Every structure is written in structure tokens, then in C-alpha cells.
Amino acid sequence: MWIYVFRRTLLLIPIFFIISLVVFSLIHLVPGDPIDSLLGPGSTAADKVALTKVYGLDKSLPVQYGVWLKKFITGDMGQSIIEKQPVSDMILYNMPFTVRLGLASIFISFVLGIFLGIISAAARNTFIDYISMLIALLGVTVPAFWLGLILMLVFSVMLGWFPVSGSGSLETLVLPAITVGLGGAGLIARITRVSMLEMFNKEFVLLLYAKGLSKPVIIIKHIFRNALMPVITIFGLRLGWILGGAVTIEIVFSRPGIGNMLLSALYRRDYPVVQASLIFLTMAVIIGAFLADIMYSYADPRVRDVYK
Amino acid sequence: MTFLKVSDLKVEFQVDKKTITPIENISFEMNEGEILGMVGETGSGKSLTAHAIMGLSSLVGGKIGGSVQFGEQDLTKLSENEMQSVRGSQIAFIPQNPMTSLDPVYKVGDQIVEGLYKHTKISKRNAKQQVIELMGKLRIPKPDRVFQQYPHQLSGGLKQRIVIAMGLCNNPRLLIADEPTTALDVTVQAQIMTLFKELAEERGIGLFLITHDLGVIAQVCDKVVVMYAGNMVEFGDIKTVFNTPSHPYTKALLGCIPHIGMGKGTLSAIDGNVPSVGTYPSGCRYHPRCPSAFEPCKKSMPELIRKKGETQVACHLFQEIKD
Amino acid sequence: MIENKKTEHKPPWLVILKRFSSNKMGMIGTFLILCLILVAIFAPLLEPYSYKEQNIDLISSPPSSSHLLGTDDFGRDLLSRTIRGARISFVVGVLSVAISVIIGIVIGCIAGFYGGVVDLVLTTIADLTWSMPAILIALLFVAIIGAGLESVVIAIGLSYWAQYARLVRGQILSLKNAVFIEATRSMGASDFVILFKHLLPNSISPVIVAATIGIGNAIVLEATLGFLGMGAQPPTPSWGAMMSNGTAYLFIAPWMIIFPGLAMMITVLGFNLFGDALIDIMDVKNKESS
Numbered sequence: 001m002w003i004y005v006f007r008r009t010l011l012l013i014p015i016f017f018i019i020s021l022v023v024f025s026l027i028h029l030v031p032g033d034p035i036d037s038l039l040g041p042g043s044t045a046a047d048k049v050a051l052t053k054v055y056g057l058d059k060s061l062p063v064q065y066g067v068w069l070k071k072f073i074t075g076d077m078g079q080s081i082i083e084k085q086p087v088s089d090m091i092l093y094n095m096p097f098t099v100r101l102g103l104a105s106i107f108i109s110f111v112l113g114i115f116l117g118i119i120s121a122a123a124r125n126t127f128i129d130y131i132s133m134l135i136a137l138l139g140v141t142v143p144a145f146w147l148g149l150i151l152m153l154v155f156s157v158m159l160g161w162f163p164v165s166g167s168g169s170l171e172t173l174v175l176p177a178i179t180v181g182l183g184g185a186g187l188i189a190r191i192t193r194v195s196m197l198e199m200f201n202k203e204f205v206l207l208l209y210a211k212g213l214s215k216p217v218i219i220i221k222h223i224f225r226n227a228l229m230p231v232i233t234i235f236g237l238r239l240g241w242i243l244g245g246a247v248t249i250e251i252v253f254s255r256p257g258i259g260n261m262l263l264s265a266l267y268r269r270d271y272p273v274v275q276a277s278l279i280f281l282t283m284a285v286i287i288g289a290f291l292a293d294i295m296y297s298y299a300d301p302r303v304r305d306v307y308k
Numbered sequence: 309m310t311f312l313k314v315s316d317l318k319v320e321f322q323v324d325k326k327t328i329t330p331i332e333n334i335s336f337e338m339n340e341g342e343i344l345g346m347v348g349e350t351g352s353g354k355s356l357t358a359h360a361i362m363g364l365s366s367l368v369g370g371k372i373g374g375s376v377q378f379g380e381q382d383l384t385k386l387s388e389n390e391m392q393s394v395r396g397s398q399i400a401f402i403p404q405n406p407m408t409s410l411d412p413v414y415k416v417g418d419q420i421v422e423g424l425y426k427h428t429k430i431s432k433r434n435a436k437q438q439v440i441e442l443m444g445k446l447r448i449p450k451p452d453r454v455f456q457q458y459p460h461q462l463s464g465g466l467k468q469r470i471v472i473a474m475g476l477c478n479n480p481r482l483l484i485a486d487e488p489t490t491a492l493d494v495t496v497q498a499q500i501m502t503l504f505k506e507l508a509e510e511r512g513i514g515l516f517l518i519t520h521d522l523g524v525i526a527q528v529c530d531k532v533v534v535m536y537a538g539n540m541v542e543f544g545d546i547k548t549v550f551n552t553p554s555h556p557y558t559k560a561l562l563g564c565i566p567h568i569g570m571g572k573g574t575l576s577a578i579d580g581n582v583p584s585v586g587t588y589p590s591g592c593r594y595h596p597r598c599p600s601a602f603e604p605c606k607k608s609m610p611e612l613i614r615k616k617g618e619t620q621v622a623c624h625l626f627q628e629i630k631d
Numbered sequence: 632m633i634e635n636k637k638t639e640h641k642p643p644w645l646v647i648l649k650r651f652s653s654n655k656m657g658m659i660g661t662f663l664i665l666c667l668i669l670v671a672i673f674a675p676l677l678e679p680y681s682y683k684e685q686n687i688d689l690i691s692s693p694p695s696s697s698h699l700l701g702t703d704d705f706g707r708d709l710l711s712r713t714i715r716g717a718r719i720s721f722v723v724g725v726l727s728v729a730i731s732v733i734i735g736i737v738i739g740c741i742a743g744f745y746g747g748v749v750d751l752v753l754t755t756i757a758d759l760t761w762s763m764p765a766i767l768i769a770l771l772f773v774a775i776i777g778a779g780l781e782s783v784v785i786a787i788g789l790s791y792w793a794q795y796a797r798l799v800r801g802q803i804l805s806l807k808n809a810v811f812i813e814a815t816r817s818m819g820a821s822d823f824v825i826l827f828k829h830l831l832p833n834s835i836s837p838v839i840v841a842a843t844i845g846i847g848n849a850i851v852l853e854a855t856l857g858f859l860g861m862g863a864q865p866p867t868p869s870w871g872a873m874m875s876n877g878t879a880y881l882f883i884a885p886w887m888i889i890f891p892g893l894a895m896m897i898t899v900l901g902f903n904l905f906g907d908a909l910i911d912i913m914d915v916k917n918k919e920s921s
Binding site: 015018019026029137138140141142143144145146149150152153157237238239240241243244245247248251252263266278281282285286289 | 759761762763764765766767770771774775847848851852854855858859871874878881882885888889892895896899900903
Binding site: 210212214222301302 | 400401423426460
């Protein structure tokens with residue numbers, strides 16, 4: 001199995017290159033010149049030319065890409081045009097917040113989603129089923145930011161249980177994580193339910209009953225364990241979708257993070273920052289999918305053997 | 309004391325507001341250490357009968373009627389909890405297809421231990437040891453190695469032995485085997501059948517063997533139940549039924565078997581098709597295909613009538629004996 | 632012969648319709664969608680006030696008898712604006728999904744039909760696109776094209792095509808080698824004809840199902856883009872823009888955010904229930920035919 005892991009890890013490298021190229025190209029399609037926002041009033045054309053040269057924006061695009069790529073790999077992500085700090089510093093500062101939010105959201109998605117999925121499959125077509133699925137739908141039918149605002153309204157303003165914004169403590173993490181988590185929970189609940197229902201019809205279930213095992217044991221130990229596999233797969237693939245919610249939620253709750261950083265940089269055409277943030281976010285998604293892949297091969301004994 | 313006595317067993321399903329009765333009027337009995345065969349074409353209700361005896365019909369939405377007397381208890385009257393302690397310990401079930409009957413994500417050894425653990429107070433280590441011993445007795449090669457393997461790593465024959473081990477680990481009194489050899493090739497078939505015979509003789513286990521293979525029945529069984537379209541048509545000891553079949557269907561069935569020395573000619577088959585569930589004809593379910601059908605056959609379902617000796621047959625032709 | 636009783640010959644769509652009508656959730660979904668369509672079409676007739684009409688005296692007033700959902704920061708009636716918003720959401724939803732579906736079908740067909748390197752490249756692109764958060768993709772495109780409702784429609788269309796491409800590709804791959812295709816080919820039909828006349832129509836149904844749910848997702852994405860300032864410009868009452876506007880007043884006049892959100896929830900719920908019901912029915916059909 002470790003050979004499998006190693007080979008998949010190797011694959012990440014070309015993917016990284018492709019993504020960096022795509023991101024780079026797309027960024028430079030965005031109209032608007034960041035230099036303009038840096039020039040004070042009364043600047044001359046010569047000033048503009050000079051400043052453009054300083055930032056290396058006068059060279060041709062392929063050259064710019066080469067230069068940028070070389071620096072990126074060695075850890076130099078350039079200088080933010082707007083903030084005038086090294087981009088790597090900005091990323092290092094913002095990343096932990098996003099990581100925390102991401103992990104907390106994923107945790108909530110999984111726990112809540114699997115719980116709702118199992119009980120609705122076990123109590124199919126009953127009240128419990130409908131309620132669980134309705135909660136699950138909640139995550140999908142409303143924009144994450146609206147959910148966040150409503151939760152903020154109820155739990156911060158009206159009830160005062162949690163702070164409205166900020167970061168650094170567990171309390172500030174709760175509402176944002178639940179907001180993003182509900183979206184993911186919805187997806188996971190639905191897939192879990194479908195997967196479980198499919199498993200109920202599998203032939204090995206009959207033998208389990210014939211052995212005299214009780215229903216809860218059968219459901220949790222056997223059916224769920226088998227149903228888990230598609231859940232892991234889809235989850236890994238949709239990780240990006242879940243994290244996308246995190247991007248807007250950082251804005252809603254005024255949390256620092258890569259999402260917040262990305263958006264302000266996008267507004268202000270701060271190329272280096274946008275580039276770096278996009279690449280990080282994209283790689284996070286890809287790595288997430290990759291990890292899910294590994295988890296899947298661990299969970300399914302049949303897959304492990306293929307790579308021996 | 310009766311070992312197993314099934315009386316008027318039937319199973320009902322509600323489909324689209326209609327009640328369907330795929331099996332009914334099933335009555336037979338068997339003694340300890342006997343091998344009872346249930347034979348019939350696909351769709352004749354054999355598996356349904358097995359599930360009903362185990363109380364598993366409700367899993368697919370069926371309602372059980374009649375009674376299943378096992379030793380001192382009527383299984384149909386037991387609660388689900390009580391049935392759970394019977395299943396896997398006193399009555400063991402060997403399902404049809406070993407390929408798909410094992411949980412793919414757990415090691416096979418662990419799956420056997422699971423059954424043992426549920427019904428017996430025993431330590432994990434002892435359980436594992438007992439299971440490995442049992443696997444050895446079932447002639448599974450290198451049992452300690454096989455214990456650690458997953459179902460997909462084993463051949464069909466091995467899987468079948470694992471499933472049998474699962475059934476035997478708690479020393480059941482009755483073993484129900486649903487087409488245990490259909491999915492296996494002939495040589496393995498023979499081995500498994502020999503195994504079953506040994507189990508019945510040495511351990512005094514009653515074996516209820518379901519199959520559509522008349523040859524297997526003839527080889528191994530003491531008694532036989534013949535099924536057609538969810539009904540029992542004949543029941544008796546093997547020699548009587550096979551040498552002097554009473555029911556027209558049994559006769560036709562036995563007549564279909566080609567044998568050496570029969571000379572050239574067309575193979576005989578039974579005209580018509582088995583009716584599918586829900587489209588059963590009125591009265592006797594076999595009457596449209598029966599060469600001896602007469603008036604009462606269309607009107608009413610024949611009762612089970614006991615002929616001289618132990619044979620029972622459900623056919624209007626034998627009504628006079630009763631009367 | 633005992634069986635072989637005559638089975639009545641029902642046209643397939645009638646069978647589907649019959650099954651669908653017995654699916655409660657699906658019927659609720661259909662009902663909601665129909666409401667949306669009606670509201671969208673008859674908006675000008677339904678709204679009590681003009682959605683543009685400002686009333687300085689009544690800025691940010693709570694729900695009352697004259698303004699059932701309250702007013703926004705310009706004194707505009709929220710009920711009217713919400714009703715008008717239905718139109719925008721519906722149009723945005725349908726158009727962007729149409730774009731996605733068309734792109735998806737084209738790419739899926741090419742990938743599935745021609746296979747080989749073309750397939751590999753297209754599938755990798757599709758997979759990467761599909762794993763990316765749609766919001767990021769849409770944001771990028773809006774940043775390139777510029778803000779506004781049209782841009783949003785295009786951007787959303789460009790973000791969601793991947794799943795349709797996969798569906799179509801999958802169907803084509805499985806049907807490509809079917810016997811009837813061989814037969815058609817041996818009659819001299821060209822690739823184009825085979826693709827469009829035979830393979831495509833048989834691949835359409837999962838796409839339709841995904842598209843209904845996709846309309847819901849598109850509407851939600853439009854709201855998020857609007858929230859981030861990328862969408863419709865004032866005074867256009869897209870639900871997303873309304874909610875974005877109302878954020879500043881969350882604590883004073885929460886109805887500005889609550890009602891458009893509820894309207895969206897009901898709408899998207901409708902599409903999801905409808906789509907889910909279709910999935911259930913397709914499933915039954917598949918199980919029956921196998």
C-alpha cells in the first residue's frame with residue numbers, strides 16, 4: 001500500500017505545475033493594472049514605466065511566469081503590490097486561521113452528516129428520515145453566507161452566546177465552523193443515506209442476521225463500515241466545494257484567513273497575492289482529495305491488493 | 309420430542325395493497341441426525357421456506373403464518389430477541405452464494421469469531437483458537453493463515469467452508485443449507501456433500517438441505533420434500549419418493565432426468581412454465597400442466613394426505629385414500 | 632399458457648408521470664417550482680408597489696400591514712422586490728445551467744466518443760474544475776469579464792459544466808459499443824449522426840436530472856456572487872444583491888436579509904425535491920429493467 005501512496009504523491013508535482021500555470025494565465029487575463037493604484041496623483045508616465053519595471057511587470061508573460069515559478073519554489077512568493085509585504089509572510093499569517101476553520105468545518109460535516117445519514121437510512125421513510133433529510137437540505141438550499149448571517153443574528157446578537165467576529169479563540173470558531181459544516185453535512189448525510197440503503201440489500205446482510213446478530217450491531221459494524229467507502233470518495237472530491245464556503249464565511253464573520261486575503265487582493269488587482277492564495281487553496285483541495293483517496297484504499301481491503 | 313416439525317407454514321406479502329402468498333401449506337418433519345432435502349425448481353419457494361423457519365421473512369416484509377416446532381419451542385411465537393439467540397447457535401444457516409455472503413471488509417476469521425462470540429462466553433484468544441481448530445476439521449488448509457485473509461482473497465470452495473464454519477462454530481442442532489453447492493464446481497461439490505454427511509452422522513446434526521439438484525438429494529438425503537410454485541406436493545423418505553413417486557409433478561420431474569441406457573430420443577420436459585408469484589392458477593397450482601388433472605383440481609387446493617407409510621402427498625388423486 | 636397475460640402498452644412518459652405523482656416530495660417540489668415560475672412571470676401584476684419606488688419616510692421599517700415584508704434602506708417595499716427577484720433568480724438559474732449543460736454536453740461527447748488522449752486531457756480538466764470550489768472559479772471569471780448580471784450568468788455557466796461533461800461522457804462510453812450503434816455504423820452513418828441522433832438522446836436523462844438540481848445551485852451561487860459585490864447592480868432586486876445590501880443593517884433591520892433568503896430557500900428546495908424525485912424514479916426504472 002505504501003507504494004500506492006508514494007506514486008500518488010509523485011502525481012502531485014505535475015498537478016502543481018499545471019495549476020500554477022493555469023492560475024498565472026488567468027490572473028493576467030484580469031483587466032486592471034495594479035500599478036495604477038500604487039501611483040499617487042501627479043505621477044507621470046515615466047513614473048509608471050519605472051514602477052512597472054520595478055515589479056517586473058514589463059517583461060513578457062512567459063518570462064514573468066518563469067521568474068515567478070523559480071522564486072515560488074524557493075519560497076519567495078513575491079511582494080504584495082498593495083500591502084508592500086512579502087506574500088509569504090501574509091500567507092503564513094493567514095493560513096493557520098483558514099486551516100483551523102477548514103478542519104473544524106470538516107469535522108462537523110462528517111460527524112453531523114454521518115449521524116443524519118445513518119439514522120435516516122435506519123428509520124427509512126419515517127419522521128426521523130424526513131427531518132434529517134430536511135436538515136441536510138438546509139446546507140444546500142441556502143447560500144452559506146446567509147446561513148452565517150442568520151446564525152450570527154440568532155446566536156450572537158439575540159442570544160449573545162458567541163462573538164460576532166474575530167479570531168483566536170474557540171468561541172470565534174464555532175459559528176463559522178457550523179455554517180460551513182452544515183453545507184458539507186448536507187452532502188455527506190445524503191450520500192451516507194443512499195449508500196447505507198444500498199448496503200441493506202446486499203447479500204451478506206442476510207447471513208449476518210442468520211448468525212443471530214442484533215440489528216444495531218449489523219447496522220453500525222457491518223453496513224455502515226461498507227457504506228463508508230463511497231462517502232469517503234465523494235467527500236474527498238467535494239472537499240473543494242466545502243472549502244469554498246469557508247472563503248465567503250471568512251468575510252461574513254470578519255475572520256482573517258486565506259479566503260479573506262484572496263478576495264481583497266482580487267478587488268485590488270494585487271496579482272502576487274491572488275496568485276499565491278489561489279495556488280494554496282487549489283493545492284489544499286487537491287491534497288484533500290488525495291488524502292481521501294488514501295483513506296479509501298485503507299478502508300477497502302479489496303483496493304489494497306491491487307497495488308501490491 | 310419433535311426435532312423439527314413444520315405445520316401449515318405460509319408467508320404473506322403486501323404488494324400494492326394486494327396480499328400475495330408465495331408459499332403456503334408447507335408441512336413436514338424431521339428427526340435429529342437426519343438429512344432432509346427440499347427440492348424444486350427455481351422460484352418454487354425453497355429459500356422462502358428456509359427464511360421463514362429462521363424467522364427472517366420480516367426482513368423482506370413477509371408475514372409468517374403456521375407453526376415451526378423446534379424441540380420444545382414454536383419458533384413463530386418467539387420474539388425477535390429470543391429468535392436472535394436461536395439463530396446462529398441452535399439453528400445455523402448456510403446461504404446460497406458464498407461469493408457474496410461474506411462481509412468484504414472484515415477478515416474471514418474475525419467473521420467466524422463474531423458468531424462464536426455472540427452466543428458463547430469465551431475469551432478472544434480462546435475463540436480464535438477454537439475457530440482455527442474448527443477450520444482445520446473442515447479441511448481448510450493452513451487455517452491460521454486463512455484466518456487472517458479477506459473474502460476476496462479466497463476461492464469459492466474455501467469461502468463455502470468458511471461459511472460452514474460460521475454455521476458450525478456454536479454446535480447447532482439444525483443446519484439449514486440453501487443450495488450450498490450451486491455456485492461451486494463438481495469436485496468441490498462432492499467434497500462438501502461428503503462433509504455434510506459426516507456432520508450428520510458424527511455430530512447428530514439435523515441437516516435441512518435445499519437444492520434443485522435431484523442427484524444430490526439422491527446421494528445424501530434420508531427424506532425429501534418436493535416443492536412446486538410455493539406449495540409442497542410430496543414428502544416422504546427418499547427411497548419411496550424416488551422409486552414410487554405419487555404426485556404427478558414428482559413423476560414428471562424424475563422422468564426428466566436423462567440416464568445412461570435410455571437410448572436415443574427426445575429428452576422429456578414438462579409442458580408449460582412455472583407460474584410466477586401472484587399469477588398462481590386457482591385450485592391446485594400444478595393443474596394446468598398436469599396430465600392427470602380433473603374437476604376438483606381447478607376448484608380447490610389439495611390437502612396433504614398421508615399415504616401408507618410416511619409419504620404425504622398433496623393431490624386430489626389421492627383424496628379417496630383419505631375418505 | 633397460464634401467464635403471458637397481455638400487459639397494457641403505456642407510453643413511457645406516462646409511466647414516469649404516474650410514478651412521479653405518487654412521490655410526495657416530488658410533488659411538493661413541482662408545486663414550488665410552478666409557484667416560482669408563476670411569480671416570475673406575473674411579477675409586475677403581483678407586486679403591491681413598484682420595486683424601484685423609494686419612500687424616504689419609511690426607510691428600513693419592519694413588516695407592517697402596508698408593507699408585509701418591511702422596507703429596505705431606500706424605503707423600497709421588500710415584498711415587491713422579493714417578487715421581482717424571483718424573476719431574476721429564475722432566469723439566472725436557467726440560463727447559466729443551460730450554458731453549463733451545453734458546454735458539458737459538447738465536451739462530454741468529444742471525450743467519450745473519441746477517447747484516447749483527447750479524453751484523458753478533457754477528463755483531467757473536468758475533474759480539476761469539478762473539485763474546485765465553484766465560487767472561486769466564478770469569482771475569477773467575473774474579475775476578468777467585469778461585474779454585472781450577465782457576467783454572473785456566464786461565470787456560473789463556466790463553473791458548473793464539469794459534472795454534465797462527466798455524465799454525458801459516462802453514458803457515451805457505455806453506449807458506444809452497444810449493438811445498435813454497430814448496426815447504425817454498418818449502415819454507413821457518419822460519426823456526427825451517430826453522436827447526435829443516437830448516442831446523445833440516450834444520454835440525456837441523467838443530465839436533465841442533474842440540471843434541475845443544478846438550477847438550484849446556480850441560484851445559490853448567484854446570491855453569493857451578489858453578496859461579494861460581483862452581481863447585479865442596484866436597483867436590480869436580485870436576491871443576492873438584496874442580501875448583500877442588507878448585511879450592513881443586519882442588527883437593525885434583519886428582515887432585509889431574512890426574507891430574500893427564505894424565498895431562495897423555498898425556491899432551491901423546490902428544485903432539489905423535484906430533482907431527487909426524478910432520481911428515485913430513474914432508480915426504480917433501472918432496477919426494473921435489469
